[in-house]
Amino acid sequence: MGQRIDVNHENIYYGDFLAVEDVNINIEPNKVTAFIGPSGCGKSTVLRTLDRMHELIPGAHVEGEVLLEGKNLYDKDVDPVSVRRDVGMVFQRPNPFPTMSIRENVLAGVRLNNKHLSKSDADDLVEWALRGANLWNEVKDRLDNPGIGLSGGQQQRLCIARAVAVHPQVVLMDEPCSALDPISTLAVEDLINELKDDYTIVIVTHNMQQAARIADFTAFFNLKAVGEPGHLEYFADTTTMFNNPQNEEAERYISGRFG
Amino acid sequence: MSSQDTPVMQPAGGKTADKVFKGIAYACGILILVVLAAVFLFLFFRAWPLIGGDQSANSATISSFTGGKTNSFWGYVLPLLFGTVLVSILALLIAFFISIGIALFISHYAPKKIATGLSYVVDLLAAIPSVIYGLWGGLILVPAIYPFWNWVATYLGWIPLFAGPAANPQRTVATVAVVLAVMVLPIITSMSRDIFLQTPTLQQEAAYGLGATKWEMIKLAVIPFGKSGIVSASMLALGRALGETMAVLMILSPGLTYSIKLLQASQNQTIAANIAAQYPEANDLGVSTLIGTGLILFLITFVVNYAARKITEKASV
Amino acid sequence: MAEATKKKNLDGAPVIDFDKFRPTRSSENSRKRKDLFMTGLIGLAFVIACIPLVSVLWTTIVNGLKRLNLNFLSYNMTGVVGGNPTPSGGYGGVVHAIIGTLEITGGAMVISIPIGIMCAVYLVEYAHGGKLAMTISLLVDVMSGIPSIVAGLFAFSMFTIVFGPGTINGIEGSVALSLLMLPTVVKSCEEMLKIVPNDLREASLALGVTKQRTITKIVLRTALPGIVSGCILAIARVIGETAPLLMTAGYISSTNVNLFSGQMTTLPVFVYQEYSKLNANCPVHATSACVPTIPMERAWAAALVLIIIVLVLNLIGRLVAKVFAVKTER
Numbered sequence: 081m082g083q084r085i086d087v088n089h090e091n092i093y094y095g096d097f098l099a100v101e102d103v104n105i106n107i108e109p110n111k112v113t114a115f116i117g118p119s120g121c122g123k124s125t126v127l128r129t130l131d132r133m134h135e136l137i138p139g140a141h142v143e144g145e146v147l148l149e150g151k152n153l154y155d156k157d158v159d160p161v162s163v164r165r166d167v168g169m170v171f172q173r174p175n176p177f178p179t180m181s182i183r184e185n186v187l188a189g190v191r192l193n194n195k196h197l198s199k200s201d202a203d204d205l206v207e208w209a210l211r212g213a214n215l216w217n218e219v220k221d222r223l224d225n226p227g228i229g230l231s232g233g234q235q236q237r238l239c240i241a242r243a244v245a246v247h248p249q250v251v252l253m254d255e256p257c258s259a260l261d262p263i264s265t266l267a268v269e270d271l272i273n274e275l276k277d278d279y280t281i282v283i284v285t286h287n288m289q290q291a292a293r294i295a296d297f298t299a300f301f302n303l304k305a306v307g308e309p310g311h312l313e314y315f316a317d318t319t320t321m322f323n324n325p326q327n328e329e330a331e332r333y334i335s336g337r338f339g
Numbered sequence: 340m341s342s343q344d345t346p347v348m349q350p351a352g353g354k355t356a357d358k359v360f361k362g363i364a365y366a367c368g369i370l371i372l373v374v375l376a377a378v379f380l381f382l383f384f385r386a387w388p389l390i391g392g393d394q395s396a397n398s399a400t401i402s403s404f405t406g407g408k409t410n411s412f413w414g415y416v417l418p419l420l421f422g423t424v425l426v427s428i429l430a431l432l433i434a435f436f437i438s439i440g441i442a443l444f445i446s447h448y449a450p451k452k453i454a455t456g457l458s459y460v461v462d463l464l465a466a467i468p469s470v471i472y473g474l475w476g477g478l479i480l481v482p483a484i485y486p487f488w489n490w491v492a493t494y495l496g497w498i499p500l501f502a503g504p505a506a507n508p509q510r511t512v513a514t515v516a517v518v519l520a521v522m523v524l525p526i527i528t529s530m531s532r533d534i535f536l537q538t539p540t541l542q543q544e545a546a547y548g549l550g551a552t553k554w555e556m557i558k559l560a561v562i563p564f565g566k567s568g569i570v571s572a573s574m575l576a577l578g579r580a581l582g583e584t585m586a587v588l589m590i591l592s593p594g595l596t597y598s599i600k601l602l603q604a605s606q607n608q609t610i611a612a613n614i615a616a617q618y619p620e621a622n623d624l625g626v627s628t629l630i631g632t633g634l635i636l637f638l639i640t641f642v643v644n645y646a647a648r649k650i651t652e653k654a655s656v
Numbered sequence: 657m658a659e660a661t662k663k664k665n666l667d668g669a670p671v672i673d674f675d676k677f678r679p680t681r682s683s684e685n686s687r688k689r690k691d692l693f694m695t696g697l698i699g700l701a702f703v704i705a706c707i708p709l710v711s712v713l714w715t716t717i718v719n720g721l722k723r724l725n726l727n728f729l730s731y732n733m734t735g736v737v738g739g740n741p742t743p744s745g746g747y748g749g750v751v752h753a754i755i756g757t758l759e760i761t762g763g764a765m766v767i768s769i770p771i772g773i774m775c776a777v778y779l780v781e782y783a784h785g786g787k788l789a790m791t792i793s794l795l796v797d798v799m800s801g802i803p804s805i806v807a808g809l810f811a812f813s814m815f816t817i818v819f820g821p822g823t824i825n826g827i828e829g830s831v832a833l834s835l836l837m838l839p840t841v842v843k844s845c846e847e848m849l850k851i852v853p854n855d856l857r858e859a860s861l862a863l864g865v866t867k868q869r870t871i872t873k874i875v876l877r878t879a880l881p882g883i884v885s886g887c888i889l890a891i892a893r894v895i896g897e898t899a900p901l902l903m904t905a906g907y908i909s910s911t912n913v914n915l916f917s918g919q920m921t922t923l924p925v926f927v928y929q930e931y932s933k934l935n936a937n938c939p940v941h942a943t944s945a946c947v948p949t950i951p952m953e954r955a956w957a958a959a960l961v962l963i964i965i966v967l968v969l970n971l972i973g974r975l976v977a978k979v980f981a982v983k984t985e986r
Contacts, residue, residue: 133862138784159354165864175855178982179877189863192873194353228983239859246863353866360868361782367771368778371792371842374835375799378810385813440701448698457702464709466970468896470924471959474931475712478952521708528705552691575801582803584899585924589931611805611899618903623821633809637802644801648794 082109082280083149083166083249085130090144092125094137100125101309103144105299112276114291114318115284117301118338122310123284126301127252130282131167132160148250165193167250168243168279173259174235176227176242183223185238186210189246205245212278213241214271233264237271244279251275253283257290269294288334292322300330378637386631388624400624404617405595416632418595422607423636425599426512426587427580430519435573437520438527443557445528446535458532465525473589476518477510481590484517485509492602499599506604510592513601518586523576530575534568535561567650574647578640587612610636713963720960723747723953729754729961733909733921739936739946747950750958752911753926756826757965759915760905760922761895763830764837769887771834772841773876779842780849781871793846800839807835808900815904826915829905829922833894840893844886848879878982885977892969896962898924923962930955 085107092100100122107113115123128134129142132153146153153163176185186206190197197205206223210216215237219230227238236256243251253272257265272294275281285291291298298321302313314327325331332338389397389412398410409415441461445454485507492503505511538561546556562569593608593616600606608616614629621629679687727746736748775792783789811832815823852875860870876883906919907929921929933951947953 131862133858136858136861161354161357161861161864161866163864164862169858169862171855171858171862173855175853175859177856177859177874177878179874179880188860189865192860192863192865192869194869242859242863353869357866357868360871364774364778364782367774368783368789368792370771371775371795371799371838374838375795377814378802378806378835381810381813381817382806384817385809437701437704440698441705444698444702448695460706460709462970463967464705466892466966467712468898468924468962468966470896470898470927471712471716471963474927474955474959475708475715477931479711479715524705552687554691554694555687557694578801582801582805584803584805585928588899589928611803614805614809615899615902630809630813633806637806640801640803640806641798644798645794647801648797652794 081249082111082276082278084109084280085250085282086147086150087126087130088145088147090126090129090142090146092122092129092134093139093141093143095139098309100301101311103312105312105315107280107282108297109280110276110278111296112272112281112283112294113297113299114295115282115299115301116286116288116291116333117310117313118303118333119286120306120310121301121303123299123301124254125310126312127254127282127284128169130250130252131164131169133164133169135160165189165246166248167252168246168248170236170239170243170251170253170256172255174232174239176230176235176238178226178228180227181224182210182219182227182230182238185227186241186245188242193246209241209245210238212244212275213237214267214274215241231264233260233267236260236264236268240268240271240275244275248279250280250282253281255284255286258286265290288322292318298322300325300327300333302329302333379634382630382634382637386627386634388627389631392624392627396624397628400622400628404621404625404628408595412628412631415595415628416610416635418597419608419610419613419632420635420639421597422512423581423609423611425607426516426519426591426609427577429512429516429601430523430580431573431577433516433520434524434527434576438524438572438576439531439569441524441528442531442535443561445532447553447557447561458529461525461528461532464521465529469522469583469585470589472518472522473585473587476514476586476590480518481508481510481514484514488513488602500601502600503602505602506592508604509602510590510604511602512591512607515587515591516601518590519580519583522583522586523579526576526579527569527572530572531565531569534565538564567653571647571650574643574650578643578647581609581643582611582636582640583609584611584615588615716956716959716963719953719956720963721957723950723957724960728954728957732911736909739938739948739950740942741945747947748909748954750923750926750954750961752909753921753923753958754961755911755913756905756920757895757922757924759913760826760829760833760901760920761891763827763915764833764894765887765891767830768834768837768841768890772838772887772890773845773883775838775842776845776849777871777876779846781867781875796839796842799835800843802835804832804836804897805899807832808903810835811900811904824904824906824919825917826905826912826920829901829920830915832900832904833897836897836900837890837894840890841887844890845879845883848882848886849875851882852878881976881980881982884980885973888969888973888976892966892973895969896924896966898922898928901925902928923958923965927955927958927962930958 087103087105090103091098103126115127117123125134130146134140142154148166177188180188183206186209187197187202207216210219215234218234227235230238257268260268269290272281272283295318298316298318299312300314300321301310303310314325314330316325321330322334325334401412401415402410405415445457449457488509489505491501492505495501496503542560543556546559551559587609591608591612592604594605595608596606598606610632614633617625617629727744728749730751731744731746731749732752733748735742741747779789779793811828815828856874856878857870860874901922902925905922907921907925908919912918912920930951935948936950938946938948
């Protein structure tokens with residue numbers, strides 16, 4: 081089952097530079113929440129703080145709290161590695177491990193964590209994850225082929241299968257369709273719709289139609305000027321956001337007047 | 340899969356392994372510094388008797404090395420240093436223009452298919468062990484090059500460098516320099532080739548657009564772009580030549596003078612070859628003396644290489 | 657005065673006679689000649705470079721084949737007296753030198769490859785271009801220029817200070833060689849780790865995999881063919897080293913398989929020692945089976961063996977990089 085995330089008074093810094101200012105947002109469990117906004121507004125940055133991936137950049141740090149089902153991810157006793165097991169992530173460009181077969185890619189998260197899997201458990205997990213990612217029928221006969229040999233859309237669904245195979249509660253997606261063609265995009269969007277039964281999904285997208293199609297809630301991020309910190313401008317359910325936004329900036333953005 | 344539903348952030352395994360691994364990686368990084376310091380310190384300790392030991396014993400050792408010519412360390416090491424630098428500079432001079440020519444040939448003249456083949460040829464030159472160059476130089480080149488050097492000594496003998504009569508066999512500085520030139524050639528060639536290939540196409544096209552011939556284009560665009568690369572490659576090559584042992588040891592008939600008569604035998608010797616030559620018969624103090632000369636060689640090559648790398652570092656920023 | 661008479665347009669811009677700037681035919685021709693001349697010179701430079709390479713390879717092959725046979729490869733130098741044949745019908749051999757070369761180089765591998773890889777891991781994965789890392793990276797470069805004889809002196813000094821004077825054994829040679837090998841290993845591994853796409857690190861970390869396992873199982877695994885290739889080329893570089901082994905590993909004519917005790921002969925040192933013997937003694941009344949030039953012939957044959965080993969290693973190194981390269985681009 082998905083878990084809820086509550087972000088309270090979050091400031092994100094790169095070194096001394098304040099990149100994103102005072103974000104407060106409640107992400108509902110088992111819903112799709114989309115982050116939209118002009119480039120440079122910090123939407124991907126905020127997404128990455130939800131599983132502490134931003135810490136890979138030297139100097140990046142966070143003030144405030146991010147509560148996953150009430151537990152602060154930034155408490156001193158929390159290990160970022162274990163956070164990432166509960167909060168999975170899918171990236172902009174599909175990135176299957178080039179040295180691994182399709183099957184090994186799916187099992188990567190579990191295997192790399194040194195969990196021993198029996199053959200039958202592994203087979204079950206592979207089938208379950210690939211079915212979950214709508215990929216099983218396309219690849220079931222060639223599980224031992226390299227994952228890198230699939231098409232872009234298949235690779236991205238493989239990456240989703242890989243992410244769900246470690247059984248996270250939340251799946252973060254950072255513009256997962258931006259490197260894909262329209263048909264593959266549609267396949268991934270369908271998948272996202274099904275995944276929300278089991279996971280909480282947060283997706284960053286630069287494509288407003290996509291947000292309108294798949295999201296239950298939409299957060300609009302904005303920045304006052306280049307060099308100023310980004311901030312959460314407006315947060316609403318998707319219908320309101322796209323039909324009757326109660327925020328001037330959001331309305332201007334959605335009607336295509338900037339960004 | 341398993342229905343462990345809300346295991347919020349169970350402690351992760353492998354944390355210790357993570358820390359140990361990181362520690363090892365750091366240690367190995369720092370080890371580089373330690374090793375370089377250790378090279379200096381061990382050589383220094385082993386050479387200590389030269390400074391802190393019995394000076395009369397030192398003098399006796401050195402005078403036995405030199406056949407009574409000198410009994411001070413500097414009187415011993417300076418001619419060696421002179422010989423080392425002389426041979427290396429000569430080798431560099433010979434190799435420099437040829438290397439640049441080959442590099443240009445590979446980067447701008449040869450068709451692409453041939454160019455890759457040529458690059459392999461240059462790499463092959465670099466792969467051949469120095470002892471084989473020594474063997475080849477001593478047994479093949481020395482007799483083969485004598486007529487040429489003899490001709491040079493006869494007709495260009497009025498230049499002090501080429502003062503005759505040319506020694507036969509030609510176990511001389513001139514021949515050694517030729518062999519060393521062959522050995523350092525791949526270093527200069529491959530580095531300058533790489534940098535020539537990086538010349539921005541736009542600059543090259545701009546030169547062509549002004550109606551420049553190929554050579555003028557190279558002078559206008561390629562050489563200025565590659566200048567610092569060429570300089571640093573040459574210094575690396577110099578560093579290599581300064582430290583080369585076997586080719587010198589197997590070809591040169593040694594001497595301990597400040598002579599620049601390149602075509603005569605028994606004029607100069609290099610530090611590295613001298614260490615290898617004297618080492619087997621040296622007593623304990625003798626070994627200390629040789630290690631002292633090795634320490635000087637180490638410091639010189641260190642400085643040359645450091646300067647070369649600094650130049651590349653600046654150029655690449 | 658020319659200034660005053662210069663024609664001016666109405667707007668004051670000077671009138672230019674462009675014919676003046678037009679290149680004359682002779683200058684055109686001289687430029688063309690110069691271009692042709694430089695093309696010739698550059699071509700010539702290449703031909704000159706080929707001469708020594710062809711000559712070295714050719715003479716080594718021709719002279720080496722004379723004595724390179726099974727007997728040469730299966731006996732050592734014990735029982736070889738002057739130019740006389742040994743009871744086995746040969747004139748001594750290099751089996752002891754081949755064993756020595758393999759063991760000493762193997763020792764150098766065991767020392768320098770793990771350290772080199774971990775140092776590269778530190779530089780690429782942990783250091784993030786800090787000041788210390790920049791210094792280390794620069795010093796690795798500088799280290800690759802250390803003369804081989806200095807490496808030999810270092811190993812010699814270290815072993816005589818630590819284990820007492822007169823220590824000569826195979827592992828001492830390995831230490832000397834690993835000092836020469838280390839910078840090459842670090843540099844090539846560093847290059848290989850740098851070209852592993854960051855995507856893969858992120859993908860692995862996002863699965864909740866620890867950094868150590870990400871590095872060992874994803875990053876190093878992806879870079880493996882390049883690393884193997886770099887290490888093989890590094891081995892090829894040090895396997896022909898002579899000078900440092902003269903003083904650290906010594907020279908004997910019998911086979912010694914113990915890396916940690918006693919002198920050991922390697923192929924390059926064997927070549928040098930045979931070369932320094934110049935001629936072998938043949939008694940006046942000796943039969944024609946006694947060959948006075950046998951040391952040189954042995955030197956050539958050993959040189960051929962060495963060159964074959966080095967070239968094969970180079971070939972393997974390059975093939976490994978090409979054939980097993982992990983395709984990371986889609």
